[in-house]
Amino acid sequence: MRIELEKRAGLSPMFSILSPLLALVLTLIFGAIMFWLMGKSPVGALHSFFIEPLLDVWSLHELAIKAAPLILIGAGLSICYRSNNWNIGAEGQFTIGAITGSIIPVMYPDWHSPLILPLMLTFGLLGGAAYAAIPALLKTRFNTNEILTSLMLVYIAQLYLDWLMRGPWRDPQGYNFPQTKAFQIEAVLPELLGSGRAHWGIVFALVAAVALWFMMRFLLKGFEVAVLGQSERAGRFAGFSARRMVWFSMLLSGGLAGLAGISEVSGSIGHLQPAISPGYGFTAIIVAFLGRLNPLGVIASGFVLALTYLGGEAAQLSIGISEKISRVFQGLLLFFVLSCDTLIHYRIRLMLSAAGTREAKG
């Protein structure tokens, strides 16, 4: 048997919408098989993984907390990838944003002013953008592959944070724990509703995603992103600069990742510590693709991926499966998304024999 692809005349509108859903269903089926192989009841496991976290108010808040950085980073990455620039170092920009955003509460813990939060968020945004400027500069100036440089910078950012926590920024009264003092109350991102922990991060995420969707849909800049992403040559004829697009897309995605970093630290942790992210920057890559690189789609997929994190924690408690299984789910999901995307561009034919080819042609 052979698989043959036949290019569609245009994109299939049906599969453009169906393919992410199909990928989700396939992931669930695969997950069920996996649970069954592990000797757990597939239905029960999937229930505690994907349904239980949605059943009480407390965990809906947790869902929003986890979705916020994923959507914020994923929305930025979706623009970046659309423009054919491959920033995969969002985890590093997230880390640096968390550090630069924390400068004020760490250095001036006795300052009390309503200005603190806006300044922190701005610093976080700028820090993330500045860190993403490194691969952008290297790409535009020295033609260096941004995939590898942005990824290497992740390790460097994490080591830098680790050094800060064990060295200069360590709380002297912290019983030798490698973390800073708890932020003063003015430096903590407030809770959104009285009913739970969810903070303003999710609002930033939704606003950013909708704004980016608006840009892609209605502004010239969005058209520029799409054209340069599909063909740099065509973009040049239209007078767009690929070089400037590298800067735009990297700074945008880096800035949003930095904002996500400081929001997470200020809103849900309350101090800085060596481990601030369960891989949000990498999971956001999956979010961007599951959202079909569309900022509105990213909102939906951000919640789905946030659910895999929560489900992992829930499943560990209720049925004793390691939470590592959520990484497996995330990886599987990305695989299925990418394979289902083929359906949008191609018709797939299964050829049973060589003779089948001739028949299909005639």
Add this chain to the structure above:
Amino acid sequence: MFEAILLTVITAATPLVVAALGELVTERSGVLNLGVEGMMIMGAVSAFAAAQLTGSPYIGVLAGIAGGAIFSLLFAFLTLTLVANQVATGLALTILGLGLSGQLGEAFVGKPGIKLQPIVFPVLSDIPFLGRVLFSQDLIFYLSIVLVIGINWFLFRSRTGLKMRAIGDNHASAHALGINVIRTRYLAVMFGGACAGLAGAQLSLVYTPQWVENMAAGRGWIALALVVFASWRPWRLLAGGYLFGAVTIGQLHAQAFGIGVPSQLLSALPYAATIVVLVIISHNRRTTLINTPASLGKPFVPDR
């Protein structure tokens, strides 16, 4: 002293060289597989598990190779048969590999490993200095040298290698000449996977004989950078691998000496060195263009 350092440099360099050699072949056929880190970690966990279950590190090595190769098939199916985006699929392979290996390896965390013992060549190893360094190493080191020589011969002296390079430079023309592009690429991707798996086996059976989650620690990505550094040539790759091995070991020794530099700064050195090297290599746009396989990363759908 110098001999001891050289021995550790070799141990640190071997996984980089082996994984990068596999990726070199894959990229020469025009496929960019960013999943080296994922295949490496799958190789590491397969090797460790098989060695534990059978008690034989050699079966572990085989399992590492098989683990990497089978895992790479996922990538091959998506990018070659379904023509999915190679960059995204490679990332997916890494993410899935890290997750899956963590899950599979859970039972093996903290178990004492089984070390792959050196094979000592009787007479040769008595040569002063060189003998100990070159002829009393483990199997994977010898394999890495054989691979460099073999791949160099294959790519530049054999007919199949020529065909493979033709595919990598222009898959449409190669297809028109009657070369089976997809099949060759499947094999090239699987070879890359097998090498990454072997490199992973080296990590969990030689370098630090135990299973630690995420133990590849970015080596897969450094291997990818090495391929660019080596401008897709095996001998340069060997040199580059040893350069990186030396940086890694150098910073470890500096940490041990406790010179007045924070350990985190030293640990960051291999990653920073990768960036510096990439900049130096790629700043000349023209030589980069000449060396890079021209079809690298481009999708191919055969027309009939």
